[in-house]
Amino acid sequence: MSETIWNVLHTVKDPEIDSISIVDLGMVNRIGEGDDILTIELLPTFMGCPALDIIKSNVVTACKEQLGKESVDVKFVYDPPWTSSRLTEKGRESLKEFGIAPPPRDFKGEEDWQIHCPYCDSPYTSMENLFGPTACRSILYCKQCKNPFEAMKPISTMV
Numbered sequence: 001m002s003e004t005i006w007n008v009l010h011t012v013k014d015p016e017i018d019s020i021s022i023v024d025l026g027m028v029n030r031i032g033e034g035d036d037i038l039t040i041e042l043l044p045t046f047m048g049c050p051a052l053d054i055i056k057s058n059v060v061t062a063c064k065e066q067l068g069k070e071s072v073d074v075k076f077v078y079d080p081p082w083t084s085s086r087l088t089e090k091g092r093e094s095l096k097e098f099g100i101a102p103p104p105r106d107f108k109g110e111e112d113w114q115i116h117c118p119y120c121d122s123p124y125t126s127m128e129n130l131f132g133p134t135a136c137r138s139i140l141y142c143k144q145c146k147n148p149f150e151a152m153k154p155i156s157t158m159v
Contacts, residue, residue: 005031008066015054020094026086029077037071038063043082046136052076084154095152103154115151117142
């Protein structure tokens with residue numbers, strides 16, 4: 001049943017970036033199956049993310065409809081903390097397809113944050129605003145293809 005549950009969770013998309021699943025974002029921490037209840041632990045990408053209630057509701061709905069589960073308990077846990085290294089390779093590609101530059105794979109600090117344009121892959125980009133439309137994204141500009149774009153902020157426990 002576990003693989004089936006993972007497949008269902010792959011259908012639950014981030015409400016703000018509908019090209020990426022919560023699995024590919026690295027949000028799924030643990031799945032527990034009891035006799036009468038399915039428990040799913042999720043790691044929020046940011047504290048206070050406004051989409052958490054929507055994600056929780058979508059997980060519950062997907063598990064009830066696709067798995068026939070009557071009782072689904074979704075819990076947000078903060079230990080271990082989510083880091084941007086939890087993004088899957090498919091998740092990184094999904095972000096690019098949506099026009100968001102993914103964070104570096106192994107972020108060690110701000111000096112490591114080299115942002116390539118998601119459209120032309122140019123490293124010649126400039127930060128327009130550290131604060132984007134959500135707390136987890138910044139606004140940048142590509143000097144090569146002249147497109148504005150967003151970048152997902154890197155999060156690491158090393159910082």
